[in-house]
Amino acid sequence: MAAVSGERPTITHVIFDMDGLLLDTEKFYTEVQEIILARFNKTFDWSLKAKMMGKKAIEAARVFVEETGISDSLSAEDFLEEREAMLQSLFPTSELMPGASRLIEHLHAKGVPICLATGSHRRHFELKTQRHGELFKLMHHIVLGDDPEVKQGKPSPDVFLAAARRFEGGPIGSQKILVFEDAPAGVHAAKNAGIYIALRLIA
Incomplete structure (x- = not known):
């Protein structure tokens, strides 16, 4: 699905989200x-x-404990610690989403600059991608949630703005970038970055 406004732009660069879009981790x-x-x-x-998707871990954790009304019994920090112990054993089994490999390899073969912009921090990224390293090497660059330039998680545009700056010859104008996203917060982040086309599904 695509959200399109105004005249159709000339797309030259592509930014991918990761969780739930390229990797079946959600x-x-x-x-x-x-x-x-x-x-x-x-x-x-x-x-x-939907409220948690795309956000930095601590931001998502606060949403989790507050929205469910358990914040008096479980702090956001304790929730993350408990969740982390379970996720560590699951992430290395992450599978690619249908069509993800085909699309990335096609764009790379055509010489389209592609990169990754994800809310996942480095430790989680390495666990999730350890079976798919060759595919992620096709990315021109990767911006993670714990990158110094990413002050706030999605729907803040920080991660996409950082990604746009790091393309060769960057920063690349937002009207030339296509973002692939699956999360509402990510779609809003792309719009907040001035990237007015956001694809939510790739297959």
């Missing part, structure tokens, strides 16, 4: 968070998931 977060909430007789639904 299910891990869902599984672990359902386990944690079950202790409090609460459920993890799509509306809560």
